[in-house]
Amino acid sequence: MLSGRGLLGEGPLxxxxxxxxxxxxxxxxxxxxxxxxxxxxxFQGRVDFQVVVAVASEIPLGVDTSDWTYEFIHHTRPHYNSPRGMLDAFVRVSDGRGILRFARRYGVLGTCTHGLPASHQPGCGLMPLTPRQWNPVYQEQWSHWLHYAQRASAMLRVAAALHQEKSGSREDWGTLHVGRGELSKLVLLFCQRPSLAQTYLAGLINDWLALANVQPRLSWGGPESTKPRFNLAGWGTFGILGVQLMAAVTRSQHVYICDGCGFPYIRERKPQAGRRNYCPACGEREANRQRQRKWRSQQQ
Ligand SMILES: [Zn+2]
Ligand SMILES: [Zn+2]
Structure with a gap:
């Protein structure tokens, strides 16, 4: 079940x-x-866009649609992608460029005016930039994206700490704790009773899943599943992030924080005591650095 490549929340779900x-x-x-x-x-305004997108968004990448009746779809269609590596990419999002890179590969969060995923309550919707028309354009605020990226990252760091019988940093709890109760008291309580911290964290992830309306779903047929398959699905990208968070936290005895970039990642074996540990990308850079150092010392 564990990915050897250090991806967070990787699984069949x-x-x-x-x-x-x-x-x-x-x-x-x-x-x-x-x-x-x-x-x-x-359709010159004669067809409801919502009807078209349901069809158009099901076209897999790489399918030649040039002989379709709606030839425009060939150039302008949406497509779908594998969510592999989505959570790893999301926790690293820290600015506009990062948001753009993520959204082009893994889709958008689909937020509403409340800064929540629009699935949070019936009747709430995406924020159209222009009045309703053919192919509407939607907008999402960066600040909402950064908010969720920071929360996901803090949840993973806290989970890693809890698995190692620590209580999580005050800074991470500060990112996660909103509303009632004083943060200092809460952190003190978590130090004394780690099971409370575990329950609190599990509640936060359950909230994420509920906001995204994640539910079990059976799929059968279609281009890539000839066998019936069970999975969890909800509000698009936001829902998948929730499922990956859940999967990562349930295995987070293997989640470590990289000494190079400071982001959480998954590793198969425990790092040796007293040795620095690195995510796959930083690990490779570090190995190269050491090879160069060795080579230079041999030249001297
Ligand atoms: Zn809303
Ligand atoms: Zn790293």
Whole structure:
């Protein structure tokens, strides 16, 4: 079950993810649309876009649609991608460029005016930039993205600490704790009773899953599943992140914090006591550095 490549939350559970055909940054907003903004309306306003996107967003990458009746889809369609590595990429998001890179590969969070995933309550929706029309353009605030990226990262760090019989840093609990109760008292309580911290963290991840309306789903048929398959799916990218968080935390005796970049990652074996440990990317850089050092000392 564990990925040897150090991916967080890797498992059979998350579904594929839909990636909008157009994603861009404008000021402090991420703007996106399922099809490219210049896509011509082949129905001239006669067809509801929501009906079309349900069909269009199911077209897998690499399928040649050039002989389809709706030839425009060939250039402007949304597509779907594997969510592999999504959580690893998400916890590293720290600015607009990072958000854009993530969204182009793994899709958007789909936030509403409340800064929550629009699935949080019936009737809440995405934020359209323009009035309803063919292929609407939506906007999401960066600050909401950074908020969730920081929370996901803090949850993993706290989980790693709890698995090692520590209580998690005050800074991480500060990121996670909102609302009632004083942070200092809470952190003190968690030090004395680690089981309370575990329950608190589990509650936060359950909240994430509930916001994204994650539910079990059976899929059978279609391009990639000839056998019936069970998975968990919810509000797109946000839902998959929740499922990956859950999977990562349940295995987080293997989650460690990289001494190079400071981000959480998964490793198969415990690092040796007193030795620095690195995520795959930093590990490779460090190994190269040591090889060069050795080579130079041999030259002298
Ligand atoms: Zn809302
Ligand atoms: Zn690293």
């Amino acid at each position: 998350p579904d594929r993810v839909h990636v909008p055909g157009h994603v861009a940054i404008e000021g402090d907003q991420l703007v996106w649309s399922w099809l490219h903004p210049d896509a011509p309306d082949p």
